[in-house]
Amino acid sequence: MAVMAEVSTTTGAALRSPASPAPVKEGDAEKLWFIEEMTSDVDAVQERVLAEILARNADTEYLTNCGLAGATDRATFRAKVPMATYEDLQPYIRRIADGDRSPILSGHPVSEFLTSSGTSAGERKLMPTIEDELNRRQLLYSLQMPVMNLYVPGMDKGKALHFLFVKSETRTPGGLAARPVLTSYYKSNHFKNRPFDAYNNYTSPTAAILCADAFQSMYAQMVCGLVQRHDVLRVGAVFASGLLRAIRFLQLNWEQLAADIETGALTPRVADPSVREAVAGLLRPDPELAAVIRAECSSGDWAGIITRIWPNTKYLDVIVTGAMAQYIPTLKYYSGGLPMACTMYASSECYFGLNLRPMCDPSEVSYTLMPNMCYFEFLPMDAAASGGDARQLVDLARVELGREYELVITTYAGLNRYRVGDVLQVTGFHNSAPQFRFVRRKNVLLSIESDKTDEAELQRAVERASALLRPHGAAVVEYTSQAYTKSIPGHYVIYWELLAKTPADGEAVDRETLDQCCLQMEEALNSVYRQSRVADGSIGPLEIRVVRSGTFEELMDYAISRGASINQYKVPRCVTFPPIIELLDSRVVSSHFSPALPHWTPGQRNDD
Ligand code: AMP
Numbered sequence: 001m002a003v004m005a006e007v008s009t010t011t012g013a014a015l016r017s018p019a020s021p022a023p024v025k026e027g028d029a030e031k032l033w034f035i036e037e038m039t040s041d042v043d044a045v046q047e048r049v050l051a052e053i054l055a056r057n058a059d060t061e062y063l064t065n066c067g068l069a070g071a072t073d074r075a076t077f078r079a080k081v082p083m084a085t086y087e088d089l090q091p092y093i094r095r096i097a098d099g100d101r102s103p104i105l106s107g108h109p110v111s112e113f114l115t116s117s118g119t120s121a122g123e124r125k126l127m128p129t130i131e132d133e134l135n136r137r138q139l140l141y142s143l144q145m146p147v148m149n150l151y152v153p154g155m156d157k158g159k160a161l162h163f164l165f166v167k168s169e170t171r172t173p174g175g176l177a178a179r180p181v182l183t184s185y186y187k188s189n190h191f192k193n194r195p196f197d198a199y200n201n202y203t204s205p206t207a208a209i210l211c212a213d214a215f216q217s218m219y220a221q222m223v224c225g226l227v228q229r230h231d232v233l234r235v236g237a238v239f240a241s242g243l244l245r246a247i248r249f250l251q252l253n254w255e256q257l258a259a260d261i262e263t264g265a266l267t268p269r270v271a272d273p274s275v276r277e278a279v280a281g282l283l284r285p286d287p288e289l290a291a292v293i294r295a296e297c298s299s300g301d302w303a304g305i306i307t308r309i310w311p312n313t314k315y316l317d318v319i320v321t322g323a324m325a326q327y328i329p330t331l332k333y334y335s336g337g338l339p340m341a342c343t344m345y346a347s348s349e350c351y352f353g354l355n356l357r358p359m360c361d362p363s364e365v366s367y368t369l370m371p372n373m374c375y376f377e378f379l380p381m382d383a384a385a386s387g388g389d390a391r392q393l394v395d396l397a398r399v400e401l402g403r404e405y406e407l408v409i410t411t412y413a414g415l416n417r418y419r420v421g422d423v424l425q426v427t428g429f430h431n432s433a434p435q436f437r438f439v440r441r442k443n444v445l446l447s448i449e450s451d452k453t454d455e456a457e458l459q460r461a462v463e464r465a466s467a468l469l470r471p472h473g474a475a476v477v478e479y480t481s482q483a484y485t486k487s488i489p490g491h492y493v494i495y496w497e498l499l500a501k502t503p504a505d506g507e508a509v510d511r512e513t514l515d516q517c518c519l520q521m522e523e524a525l526n527s528v529y530r531q532s533r534v535a536d537g538s539i540g541p542l543e544i545r546v547v548r549s550g551t552f553e554e555l556m557d558y559a560i561s562r563g564a565s566i567n568q569y570k571v572p573r574c575v576t577f578p579p580i581i582e583l584l585d586s587r588v589v590s591s592h593f594s595p596a597l598p599h600w601t602p603g604q605r606n607d608d
Helices: 028-041 042-056 059-068 074-080 085-096 133-151 181-186 214-226 238-262 272-279 287-298 305-309 324-334 379-383 456-472 510-522 529-534 553-559 578-586
Strands: 110-120 122-130 159-163 177-179 232-240 315-319 344-346 353-354 365-368 375-382 404-410 418-430 433-441 474-484 492-502 541-549 589-594
Touching: 028 133, 042 074, 042 375, 085 122, 110 181, 110 529, 133 181, 133 344, 133 353, 133 433, 133 529, 159 214, 159 238, 159 315, 159 578, 177 181, 177 404, 214 238, 214 272, 238 287, 238 305, 238 315, 238 324, 238 553, 287 305, 305 324, 305 365, 315 324, 324 433, 353 375, 375 379, 379 404, 456 474, 456 492, 456 510, 456 541, 492 553, 510 529, 510 589, 541 578, 553 578
Parallel strands: 110 177, 159 232, 232 315, 492 541
Antiparallel strands: 110 122, 344 353, 353 365, 365 433, 375 404, 404 418, 418 433, 474 492, 541 589
C-alpha cells in the first residue's frame, strides 16, 4: 500500500516521516491513512457526525423540547438548539443520576458518569457517557503511536514507564458508577484485556495500575520501572504534575526501593495480594541494580535523574500544555532536556484530538481536532466575552487562522452545543482540518494539577477564613495568590495584607489563628482541590503570607509605572510575573501553613 498519498489541498501537508523514507508498517499505514481521510474534508465528516448524533438522539426529551422534531440537518439544529452550560443541563443530569432511565439526553443508555475536574458549585461535574464512546476513545488512542513512529523509530524495541492511576469511584443514587474518565478506561475490558502491543508495552503491571491505594500503586509501578530500567524507552504520566510526583516519590522512597531490589523482597507496605503477585513476577535479588539506585539517588544531585536511571529514554510522554506549562523548567531539569511529547487533547465530555507533530517544542504544540469524535463549534472570544450568542457559533471548517475561540461540542452521549470552557487558537491546518493551540481554561485562576480554582472561589475562601480574624479586630484589606510549583507537590500561596487596630499589623493576630485561616480557606475550596490534598497528596498545604502594610499600594505603583491606567487598575487576584512575586515576597512579615487536611469524602456533597 502506498503509505501516504499527497492530499491535494492548499492548506496542509500529508503525514510522513521527516526523518527517514523507510516504509511505514502496515498497521500504522492504515491508521495514518485514517487521519488523512478524516482531515481531508472535515466539513463533510462533521455534517455526517451531526446527522448521526441527531438521528440516534432524535427521541430524547432534550432534543424534543428543543423542537427538533427528528430533523438531522445543520440548519434546523442551528435554529432550534441553544448553547448550554453545565448548569443548564444539571436538572437533566440529576434525573439520570437519580435513576430515570428514560431517554433524557441520549438515545443510547447512559452507562456511567465521568467525573470531570471541572466543578459546579464546588463539586465535580458529572458527564453522562455511553458504551460506544469507549470505542471512539480507543480509536483516538490507537492513532498516537503510528504518528509517533514517524518521528521516533524503534519504540517497539522496549517499554514505556507510564505512571497510570485509578481514583476512587462512587455510585449515583440511581446506581450508575461515577468516576474519572481514565479510571473508567483502565478498568474497562478495552484496557484490561488489551492484546499485546509492542508499541504500548508498559513496565507497570495492570494490577499495579488498578490498585486504588495511591502509595501501593506508585510504589509497585516505580519498583517495576526500576527493575526494567534498560528496557524503558519513554517515561511519562498523563500530566506533567503526575510525572513530577513520581520523581518526588523516588526522592522520598529510594532507600526502601533499593533495599527491596537488593533482596528481591517487596516491602510489606505493598499489601494488595494481586499487586504483590504481579511484582513478584519481575522482582529478583539484584544487588548491582540496588547499588546503582543508591549511587544515583544519594548524591543529592537530581539534575538529569530520569536519564541517569533510565538511560535509554528517548522522550517524556506527558502533557505540558495549558496549566501544565508551569512545570516545563522542572521537567527539563530532571530529564536533562529530553523532548516532551504532548500527544492528545481530551476531556471527560469527549476526546478531541491529536498532536500530529508530537516532538515539537512545547510552545508550538497544536492539536488537530478529529472530526469523527463529536460535532465541534466555536464561539469567537469577543462573542464569548459578552455572554455568548449561539448565532455567532462557527463550524470547524470555518474557523479563521489566528483567531481565538471557546470550544462548544455536541456529543454522541447527548451534550448539545455544550460549552467546554477551553479557549483555543487556530494555528494552522492539516489538510482541511484546523489545528489549535490550547490557550487556557476560562476563569481559572489557580491550578496545581487537575484542580481549577476561579476568582469567585478564591474570594469566598478568603471571606470564610478572614471571619476568624474579626475577634482579633483585624481584616484582610487586599489579597492575591500564586500557584507555587517550585516544590513538589506544589501548593497555593495567598498573600494577605491585614488591617489591624494596632499599628504592628500581622502581630495583632496570633500565629495559631493565621494557621487556622489557611485550613479554613482549604475547607472552602472545591472538591477536586480537597481530593488532591487528602486522597492523592498531590497538592501541599495552603500557605498564607502576610505582607506589610502598604504592599498592595506598591504593587499598584509598580503596575502604573509599567503603563497600567490608574483609573482602571484592579488588584490582580493571581500573580505570575516574577518581579511582582519578588516584590511581594520581599514584604512578607510572616508565613503560615494549613496545619491539617481539609475534609473530603469520595461522594458528592448532599448539601449542594
Ligand atoms: P477533565 O474534564 O477533568 O477530563 O479535564 C479536561 C480538561 O483538561 C480539558 O477541557 C482541558 O481544559 C484540559 N486538558 C486536557 N487535555 C489537555 C491538553 N493536551 N493540553 C491542555 N489542557 C488539556
